[in-house]
Amino acid sequence: xxxxxxxxxxxxxxxxxxxxxxxxxxxxxxxxxxxxxxxxxxxxxxxxxxxxxxxxxxxxxxxxxxxxxxxxxxxxxxxxxxxxxxxxxxxxxxxxxxxxxxxxxxxxxxxxxxxxxxxxxxxxxxxxxxxxxxxxxxxxxxxxxxxxxxxxxxxxxxxxxxxxxxxxxxxxxxxxxxxxxxxxxxxxxxxxxxxxxxxxxxxxxxxxxxxxxxxxxxxxxxxxxxxxxxxxxxxxxxxxxxxxxxxxxxxxxxxxxxxx
Amino acid sequence: xxxxxxxxxxxxxxxxxxxxxxxxxxxxxxxxxxxxxxxxxxxxxxxxxxxxxxxxxxxxxxxxxxxxxxxxxxxxxxxxxxxxxxxxxxxxxxxxxxxxxxxxxxxxxxxxxxxxxxxxxxxxxxxxxxxxxxxxxxxxxxxxxxxxxxxxxxxxxxxxxxxxxxxxxxxxxxxxxxxxxxxxxxxxxxxxxxxxxxxxxxxxxxxxxxxxxxxxxxxxxxxxxxxxxxxxxxxxxxxxxxxxxxxxxxxxxxxxxxxxxxxxxxxxxxxxxxxxxxxxxxxxxxxxxxxxxxxxxxxxxxxxxxxxxxxxxxxxxxxxxxxxxxxxxxxxxxxxxxxxxx
Numbered sequence: 001x002x003x004x005x006x007x008x009x010x011x012x013x014x015x016x017x018x019x020x021x022x023x024x025x026x027x028x029x030x031x032x033x034x035x036x037x038x039x040x041x042x043x044x045x046x047x048x049x050x051x052x053x054x055x056x057x058x059x060x061x062x063x064x065x066x067x068x069x070x071x072x073x074x075x076x077x078x079x080x081x082x083x084x085x086x087x088x089x090x091x092x093x094x095x096x097x098x099x100x101x102x103x104x105x106x107x108x109x110x111x112x113x114x115x116x117x118x119x120x121x122x123x124x125x126x127x128x129x130x131x132x133x134x135x136x137x138x139x140x141x142x143x144x145x146x147x148x149x150x151x152x153x154x155x156x157x158x159x160x161x162x163x164x165x166x167x168x169x170x171x172x173x174x175x176x177x178x179x180x181x182x183x184x185x186x187x188x189x190x191x192x193x194x195x196x197x198x199x200x201x202x203x204x205x206x207x208x209x210x211x212x213x214x215x216x217x218x219x220x221x222x223x224x225x226x227x228x229x230x231x232x233x234x235x236x237x238x239x240x241x242x243x244x245x246x247x248x249x250x251x252x253x254x255x256x257x258x259x260x
Numbered sequence: 261x262x263x264x265x266x267x268x269x270x271x272x273x274x275x276x277x278x279x280x281x282x283x284x285x286x287x288x289x290x291x292x293x294x295x296x297x298x299x300x301x302x303x304x305x306x307x308x309x310x311x312x313x314x315x316x317x318x319x320x321x322x323x324x325x326x327x328x329x330x331x332x333x334x335x336x337x338x339x340x341x342x343x344x345x346x347x348x349x350x351x352x353x354x355x356x357x358x359x360x361x362x363x364x365x366x367x368x369x370x371x372x373x374x375x376x377x378x379x380x381x382x383x384x385x386x387x388x389x390x391x392x393x394x395x396x397x398x399x400x401x402x403x404x405x406x407x408x409x410x411x412x413x414x415x416x417x418x419x420x421x422x423x424x425x426x427x428x429x430x431x432x433x434x435x436x437x438x439x440x441x442x443x444x445x446x447x448x449x450x451x452x453x454x455x456x457x458x459x460x461x462x463x464x465x466x467x468x469x470x471x472x473x474x475x476x477x478x479x480x481x482x483x484x485x486x487x488x489x490x491x492x493x494x495x496x497x498x499x500x501x502x503x504x505x506x507x508x509x510x511x512x513x514x515x516x517x518x519x520x521x522x523x524x525x526x527x528x529x530x531x532x533x534x535x536x537x538x539x540x541x542x543x544x545x546x547x548x549x550x551x552x553x554x555x556x557x558x559x560x561x562x563x564x565x566x567x568x569x570x571x572x573x574x575x576x577x578x579x580x581x582x583x584x585x586x587x588x589x590x591x592x593x594x595x596x597x598x599x600x601x602x
Binding site: 073144147148151152155156164166167168170190192193194195196197198200201206221222223224225226227254255259260 | 458
């Protein structure tokens, strides 16, 4: 490989990239409403700002050109949705390499997140940040959402959406504080060890039905009070074996105590 | 032992043969036994608790009638609870508890607390009763001729030996025996793979790397309705995953996957829980029941937990219309092991 061919590769890449951007941008603007387009389109300034932020905050693990390293996966083609999910929920940047990337207070503000998303989206085609229209659950079928949730999500996120353990210290997070946009992005992009539920295997209407069902789980009142994490017999058992039996033992001690 | 003997032990203690008997400590009277005012106070306390219990029952009825079910109560860190549930539980629980506490308080403070010694009786019957029983039994054996009349004895034993046979025959007929149904599912060569719940058929390009799909055969519903057999679904459930073809270490059969799409049974080989806890970056499938973990990139082998066998893989291919189909049935029984399984 000579230096000329490297230079030619770079130039080709730039041309393809620009062409791709123009085609996606124009195509998107043509088929979607202006409200959606404003989410999908990013300015060159944003891309440049995003690149700068990326090289400061992300390149250590994901590589200077987002090509990935032993510490972090390649981000080429993961799309703006993945960036928005990971950074807006504070999962990225991680404090240190670990099995689980926990939700925490975001490091970047909204503008910076948009810039990072713009940069990563410019690297290759990937899922865009879902629009308000994508998240509109007015016409979604709640009952269908429940069936789909129990078939596709409940195995890891718990039947009540409270999350659950995976292997080697990993866990599926609780959905109680997740926003519809974050959950839509998670389904689209499969963050960390979550599988991908792309639009072909789980069409947008079904995603919206699931969002509607999760919203129901998040807002439904708890007539029985103390839910104990909705984990079923584990927490309920611990509670009754300690608090319940403890109270009975105290009563037994009182019954047996000598009266003065 | 006589009664006056008992008083001796209670007050002084004696040694009788090998048994050392210890005296009870001297009895101390309670305050309520010596002070009539304390006794009256205890009496009032018990009565108050009974009255409070009654008031709680009245409050229960009032709460049942008055509190609307739409009303919720915030209990701080314990979350919110339906006010009606909370009040009904609280009043009825208190009513029960107060009766219990009052009864115990009554027994402890007011009922007699004098110690009473109650001796155990010897367990065995007196010797003369035992001798009489033995004599009666021997007389019965002699009169029946059970020992001399060998033919009667042997035919009786023979009849008794045959007696349980109907039970065995009836139990055996509880079948039908499963035959080879445990070894087969309804997957056939060319069975189209459809997404669970929606029934939508799948093309390979519908799945991207990292995808997970819960799926079943297209003709599942028709077969279930024709056979009235719900087991078909339990055995035929599968999951489809897609990974980079370069990530696949090994498969259970040559050419069983399609461009990185692999199909595995959804039923754990340990005790049969349905599993779809697929971790797309490690390609591990985790069973939530007992933490058996299968590596789907490496022939579905067990990498952790109590499962003894790899997760059975379903050979898949693509039909002429471009949809994912099964190449054949599973090549080994799905689900937990059974005795006759080789």
